Amino acid sequence: MPIHEKSLIRPENITTHDDLVIEGVDVSGHWSTFIETRVIADYNEAMEEEIAALPGGENIHRCWQCGSCTNSCTVHAIEPRFNPRYWIYLIRTGMESELLRDKDLIWQCVSCNKCTYACPRDVVPEGVMKATAHWLEMKGHVPESPSMIFDKIFTEQIVEHGRIEDTKVLMQFLKRTNQPLMQDWLKQIVMNIAARLPVKWGLKSAWSFVFHPRTRGWKKAGAALQDYIIEVEQHHKAALGAGTSNAASNDNPPQRKLHAAE
Numbered sequence: 001m002p003i004h005e006k007s008l009i010r011p012e013n014i015t016t017h018d019d020l021v022i023e024g025v026d027v028s029g030h031w032s033t034f035i036e037t038r039v040i041a042d043y044n045e046a047m048e049e050e051i052a053a054l055p056g057g058e059n060i061h062r063c064w065q066c067g068s069c070t071n072s073c074t075v076h077a078i079e080p081r082f083n084p085r086y087w088i089y090l091i092r093t094g095m096e097s098e099l100l101r102d103k104d105l106i107w108q109c110v111s112c113n114k115c116t117y118a119c120p121r122d123v124v125p126e127g128v129m130k131a132t133a134h135w136l137e138m139k140g141h142v143p144e145s146p147s148m149i150f151d152k153i154f155t156e157q158i159v160e161h162g163r164i165e166d167t168k169v170l171m172q173f174l175k176r177t178n179q180p181l182m183q184d185w186l187k188q189i190v191m192n193i194a195a196r197l198p199v200k201w202g203l204k205s206a207w208s209f210v211f212h213p214r215t216r217g218w219k220k221a222g223a224a225l226q227d228y229i230i231e232v233e234q235h236h237k238a239a240l241g242a243g244t245s246n247a248a249s250n251d252n253p254p255q256r257k258l259h260a261a262e
Helices: 047-052 068-072 084-093 096-100 114-118 125-138 146-161 166-176 184-196 199-211 218-249
Strands: 014-016 033-035 037-040 256-259
Touching: 047 084, 047 125, 047 218, 068 084, 068 114, 084 096, 084 125, 114 125, 125 218, 146 166, 146 218
Parallel strands: none
Antiparallel strands: 014 033, 037 256
């Protein structure tokens, strides 16, 4: 299905002749504006399957391009380039290179879920955006985001100890995101906590930070949780790996000649 939004026509695909006369008629400037055609050679036939294999992307195949998601989008209202409908179109048609041109925009989804409520096909566009962001990271197209780093640290503590220790989570997060451990705002928080909370609580927190106690009976549960996480990660990597191998084995990838507005 063609994409008709004017905002989707990239400036580099527009050519305007400042001095052009055709059959004696001066069509210079605005009248000689053309949308250049282009050839997409890196068509990824497996991209929809890859993203559908990630959490949130399961229903992407239901989309019929009505545009309800984009029309209701909070971010699109202030940033017209944020266009879930268009990205779902690119994913389903396998135009990976086109999607990557907006890789820094996709992460701006604020999970307001207006698109999910507006969607008549239960595509869950918010989930698709999250799955697409995850896909971009797993494929190495974008660096690991701070939120993903925090999630990993949080999960590691749960799996290992069956609980979290706030101070350790914060310190590990600052360390992995290359931030200094001693920051003014952090010092102020520590001072406020030390001034208001009981000494017993402070001693207990310090003891937990040093010795990392584990929830009673957590060993088997933690092992089972770790096995599940590994299984899910392998499933995700297998889906992406299958797409990569298919693309690599195709010596003559299909090419599509498209107008910039598509």
